[in-house]
Amino acid sequence: MRETASPPTSRKPSGDDGQAAPAARRPFSARLRTALGPLPWISPAIILIAFVVLWPVVEMVRSSFLRIRRSGIVKGSNGTDNYKKLFDEPDFTHVLWNTMVWVVCVVGITIVLSLALAQLFNQQFPGRRVARWALIIPWAASVFMTAIVFRWMLHHSYGAINTLLVDLHVIDEGKDWLGEPSTAFPWMIGVAVFVSLPFTTYTLLAGLQTIPGEVYEAARMDGASTWRTYLSVTLPLLRPAILVAVVINLINVFNSFPIIWAMTGGGPGYETDTTTTFMYKIKASDIGESAALSVVNFGIIIVLVLLYLGVNRWNKEAD
Template identity: 40%
Template sequence: MNKKFYRQIEPYIWIAPSVILMAIFIVLPIFSVFERAMNKVTRAGKLQGFNNFENFTKVVNDPAFGLVLKNTIVWTIAVVVISTVLGFCLALVLNNNFKGRKIVRAIVVFPWATTLVIQASVWNFIINTDYGTLNTLLLKLGIIKQAVNWTSTPEAYFAWEIACGIFVTIPFVTFCVLSGLQSIDTSYYEAATVDGANYWQKLRSLTLPLVRPSLTVSTVLNIIYVFNSFPIIWTMTKGDPANHTDTLVTYLYKLAFYNGKQGEAAAVSVIGFIILLICASTYMIYTLRKGDDT
């Protein structure tokens, strides 16, 4: 009896440390953020009781919030969609046999392996009007006569940030898809070739359905990562000018640590959490169900 009991309890003992760690470092902070969002919080960080969702109404009524929400959606969709398409294409290329494939694969990892703050600083350095390498290069090549201000409007700056976001996200997608591609049995393609399918038909009817699980994983993770991404925007613009390049995460950081409004920052955090939860779970349910149907 004792041995049997031990055997049954054993797996729980093994997973207990990670469950406890997760509870302390993930569940507790989430709980604390929700608590803060519901409470009046002084600038010095003291909680002063439930304040009837005032943090939420204040945040939602702030004219900047709509703009920030729009930016966040544009940022997430643009980065995730474009990097998924480009990453997928790159994976298809890298899945072929060619000379130097290993070196190319190693190079693709570089943007992923570098710290985001460094990446963003380098992009800032490239596009800077006064000492940027892009202007210097174009001037040297004689393509432009005068230094161009690449970031003359907030929208332009935001577009550069999105470009940087795409650049650092592609490797992750590429490697997810590549792992999916490599697990596909080549006999499928041989059979399709025998049946007379062309390249596009094979891509649509074989490759895409077979890498869907990998694509789902990479897309869900990317939605979460990109939505919550802080370093690129913070390093490049800090959300300036006037919230025009802010996303929810940089916005709430400013609220908490520049404006001292921790309660409102927590409210923004909760709103972001709920949006993410809905988006990610909808996407997962949709794709997994579709996978079951076929």
């Protein structure tokens, strides 16, 4: 006798057999509780960011549209007059140019030198540990104090650098290196590179140490030269570390104040000013205009970072 096939049993919907229902079918209150679950743990950080970062930015933007006396008393709205006054400043274009030269030179030279130092410190050589420790010194020392030391070393009468150059008969007499913009600006760039090297070098060194040795072995087996291996293997794999180093250096160098202020004060006149020191100077006469320049600075650094991230993403997609 032929058995009759039993009718197919209906499958229970997900969630009726004790299993968890899909997230899309869960009640809104349950999904909300899941989303807000980490909030008690991250709320202190959120509150700190709100007070330390977001609130000052909001106040900075608000102040740029106010008429504020030098005593700090708000006299009312000033519309966009603060921005008009800023852009009409005769030295503003020159200060912007100084800022671009400052950022490009310091960040570019720092990255190039740090790539070389990171490659050196990634090798085995006698005294490597001591050399690594020595590199930390410019980073550990106060940036302002480092700038003061270099200012005294460059003093035209009794500075150590002038004394050494005169003794070596490189120059006939002491030179006022910081008194002329043509020599002061390169020296400030050199000091900024000096204090930026430790962080950048260690960032790139950390990136180098994450590259597996197998890729270098494969490159050697393929007959690649040392230079070709560096260009085709090392640099592409270092891209995340280079990205971090460039972005952080862009922000730090653009907002750098102690080096310029300690060495030249932006002088003579506004010849060695960047937007950061120029903003500090005009604050003495017009707080609203200074706040407007703060907003412009904030916008410029955001644009620079976004441009670099966009170029980096485009290069990555092109590869």
